[in-house]
Amino acid sequence: MIKWKEPRTEKIPLTQKWALIYQIWNRNFLQFKRFWVISLLWILIEPLFILGAIGYGLGSFVSTINGVSYIVFFFPALICTSSMFISYFVSTYDNFSKLNFQKLFTSQMTTAIEPQEIVLGEILWATTKGAMSAVGVSVIASFFGLVDSWRIFPALGVIVISCLFFSCFGLLITTFVKNYDQIIYPSSGLIIPMSLFSGTYFPIENLPFGLKYFAYIFPLTHSVRMVRGLLSTGFDYWMILNLAYLLILIYILIKWCSIRLANKILN
Template sequence: MAEQDPRTPLPPVAPTRAAPPASVPAQRYPQPLWPRNLRNWTMVWYRNFMVWKKLAVPSMIGNLADPMIYLFGLGLGLGMLVGHVSGVSYIAFLAAGTTASSVMMSASFEAMYSAFSRMHVQRTWEAIMHAPLTLGDVVLGEIAWAASKAVLSGTAIMLVAGVLGYAHWSGMLPALAVIALAGLAFAGLATIVTALAPSYDFFMFYQTLAMTPMLLLSGVFFPLEQLPSAVQAAAKALPLAHAVALIRPLLLGWPLQGAWLHVAVLAAYALAALLVSLMLLRRRLLR
């Protein structure tokens, strides 16, 4: 058989088509649902911090204006009529309660309005989850960020109260730990509301039906013992009542009673809210 001349061009070869890949069910977000590890969520926290840092001053003023108005408006005004409550001046009594209520307000508003904007309007969560992060990383980072803002707000109220002589400096460090735990609990509860919210208007239901009753029934403005026994029993199931029961004795130098019970209730709220919000957000974002 004669060998082919190497200078002779080879005949064209018809292009072959690769076999189409087997169909794979589309997954919109990375799996698993839970946080991938103990550090990925910090990237979400850091991203929110970098955005907040650009508007830190007006944000802090907005978070502090409402509790400061309560503290000085009611504290000085009603203090002239009430005098002393439980052995301390009314404004000192109110300062400790306002510290706890500011934690609830700051954590809730951040986990509702700001988180809803990032999730639904700006679709920032969807963009983040194209990186090697799970939905659990994003939710945990958002809750931790909302709790961080609550710590900032509560710390500012404590410092003002301490400078004016309405709080003991020695109790502020353990109170800071309580503020962080309460911030996680309130941020988790607000994240549940965010998972259910179709629009910003939905948050008014939570503010009116949950936050306002907690503010009025948890001992922020007056001793819880003055309420009827049935109302006291209902109030003791609210997370704000347990936060007040821990923060007020620490700031006023009173002995703590049932501290482990209050801590356990706040921790249970924080953990249960995280789990429920994860399940609700998975159903919302993957449907």
Template sequence: MITVGNAIKDIFQFPVVGTGFYYVWSRNVLNFKRNFVSSLLWLLLEPLFYLLAIGYGVGYYIGSVNGVSFLNFYFPALVSTTAMLISFYEGTYGCFRKLRYQRTYEVCLRTPISVTELAVGEISWGATKGFLSALFISLIALNLDLLTLEQLFPFLLVQAMLGWLFSALGMLLTTMAKSFEFFSVLQIALILPMALFSTTYFPIERIPEFLWPLIYVSPLTHGVSASRAISLDQTSSFFFLNLAVLFSFSVIFTNWSSSRLKRILID
């Protein structure tokens, strides 16, 4: 049962992490290598198809958005959305399967690995998958003149933060889930609206003003804004606010999810 008191306590309980998280992460890497081709195709082809179909295809008929070509406007949002979706998917479906069906976590706890190391290891793996997908499409973007080499590192840093944030959020929701159907509801009620309305395809001015607070609460909005500021060379003070929001959400979700996982597996 989730109570306000427990939630506040969990959020401010920072996990103590040793080297055990690395072994959890490494186990996931080994599993990834066993299905390397299919996993790699999923990470690379899906965002590439969106870039071609929407960025180049639909973008040809749209022209420009606020004086910027639709392709350049859409590209950073595509990368950020991809980092979100892949990391969130791994943090929910992937972790829930290990927690409830495969009982992987119970086996891990028979080793010197702690629950917090287990949680951070799983979160870091989800973030890694999201980052890999963002990296692949960003390298392609270099050859399409959508990014410059100087922009690449800060751009990828934002995607890494987004990947960690949504992987941690996925782990948090996994600790609350009773079945896979819970995630189907979340996809419709939470992830899909964020993917569509976090200034992904159009500026926030096209959305009714009374909905703006909801848009700004979305972590993806801040990820897209920061990514777009880098790729369009339009950084301002809001850029650092975007990073602060992403960092804060990441800390909250990491602390909360690791504490809840500990309560489920041990307490």
């Protein structure tokens, strides 16, 4: 039976609600802090390898793309994609364990905390980790002269929104899957194709048939378009639509996650 409503809600002052959300976020932050060197290395090393291998290695065979060097074309997509992976995987694997093995959510629920705060706290944490990776990669890229403008700041703002979406999506997946192995289906079926065909490695205009319109379903297409616009091709008003698309999806997913998780842990 599909339930479209949270089993119960109790209004509390917003300050109190955010204090509780912060507690959930902070628990994850304290855990991260303990091994922060390793954790940070893990979220930086992969994007940097890809930057080297694809951006500089493979990119050196491409003279220019849309009028810019391949690395300039590729860098905005890289920070979008790698932060997406991190938010998504933190949101799925970590939360799957908390939900099913550690029973952490159930015991957090014995306090003033209700499912909606767990949802928001966990989503914000996964977003934080994704954003951390994008910031780290941008700092390192600035040494290579890839980041040399204040426009990186609004671009990172877009990354946060993008990570929010993938954190929500990951948490939603977590409420559906029965075991770790099942997490691989949405990963291979959706997240990885998205990382390839969202105007990341090549412009979506190069997609055959009408597929370039299809690519606009992918949230990542919108993130990449905005970040690339801010960092290289320039701002245009379509970006407001890109942003709106992501925000609407985020709103729907947060609602959906709250309902799913509440029905799971409250039963």
